[in-house]
Amino acid sequence: MLTKPLISVCLITYNHKDYINNAIESILKQKGLKEESWEIIIADDCSTDNTQTIISDYKKKYPKRINTILHKMNIGADKNFIGLLAKAKGKYIAYLEGDDFWTDENKLKIQFEFLEKNRHLVGCFGNSNVIDKNNRVIEKFFLKTKIPNEISQKDLWNSNYLGQTGTLMFAKSALDKIHPIFYKYPWDRILQFGLADHGNWGYIDKIFSSYRIHSAGTYSMIGSKKQLENLNEINKTIYSVKNWRKKYNHILRKKLSYLNLELYKQNVKEKNNLKKIKSMFAVLYYCESKTQAIKALLKNF
Structure with missing residues (x-):
């Protein structure tokens, strides 16, 4: 088992049986870093479909690489997210949702090396494309405007500068110091804004992931x-x-x-x-x- 990994990959999921394979495979395909230098943690919020079975099969196949949190009762996305982050032991945390996936096999390596060279940054993110349930590209770029190399907390008021969650990597030391309001309202924007109390975000001009919009997606379900x-x-x-x-x-x-x-x-x-x-x-x-x-x-x- 890993003792102190450099990176914790945190994958959160609920009822993603049609997509979870892609998400996990995109993590396992990461290159350029020794396997023992990063861990995978998957937290499932008591899915009612076949998601937990799929996760368990991957756990059996990769027992030393994958850790799982399989809830037997639904606790809600917020508590599932907080519990997932609490299990992370890495110096840095990379985050992915179960219906999205990474498209760059060097994502972890690129972001890790970037943050190691820029220790003043709290984290970094890149761009995504937007896809539908059949993996067809709807939008080539999630972020459509030119993004500065560094993004301050004040810059985050421009919603065009908010990174899509699947591209984020951030320092666990900053998460440990985040304002307690985050644990009451563990939302993506509060996470990015709260972490920016402790340093700027860096932007890497690469497409790192595919962000899926579909009828069962969290955001596409609301008017x-x-x-x-x-x-x-x-x-x-x-x-x-x-x-x-x-x-x-x-x-x-x-x-x-x-x-x-x-x-x-x-x-x-x-x-x-x-x-x-x-x-x-x-x-x-x-x-x-x-x-x-x-x-x-x-x-x-």
């Missing part, structure tokens, strides 16, 4: 209003942290007033009076210009 609500919750969570609120008060208020105004418009259309009132007061609270807020609300009443 536009729910996406707005999720973004609102993420920004409210960041706003709740005193140091972040102090550093980014203007940006946060602007984002939260915009998101709540959009939710207000949706609630007016749906004639949801309770949510309409809630979003109206949120706009008034977060908008720095009360006059501007009132005008916007009246315009969409």
Whole structure:
């Protein structure tokens, strides 16, 4: 068994029987690093399909390389993610979801060497392509704008600079120091934002993975209003942290007033009076210009 690996590859999954083989194989195909220098940890949240059987078969085939967490009861994606990260022993953590897969067989080697040469960075990421359930490429690039070589915490307010999770590698030492709010809300954006308290992110201009959009995917299952609500919750969570609120008060208020105004418009259309009132007061609270807020609300009443 590995004692202290350089890299922990953390694979999270739930009901991914049609895709989990691709994910695991893309990890096993990694080149350029000694096998004993990195570990694979797979956490499954009590899948109701054949996912756990497939994982168990891989565990039998690679008993020294693969560690598994196979939950017998569904604990939810957040707790599964936190539990998975807690098992990581590596200096660096690479993360992958069970319906995605890596496309570059040198991903781990490239990112490991990059971070070893740039010790001031908290982590790094690359680009992805976007595919459908049949592996057809929908979008050649997940990140469509030019990304700087280094991304600060402030830069992360530009959502175009947020790395897709399957391309991330970050220092476990930074995760050990992340703000406790992450363990209450272990979301991708909070992870990337919280880690940036301890250093910038680096960007490597390569396609490292395929990100899958399908009917059973976490994000593709929710509608536009729910996406707005999720973004609102993420920004409210960041706003709740005193140091972040102090550093980014203007940006946060602007984002939260915009998101709540959009939710207000949706609630007016749906004639949801309770949510309409809630979003109206949120706009008034977060908008720095009360006059501007009132005008916007009246315009969409």
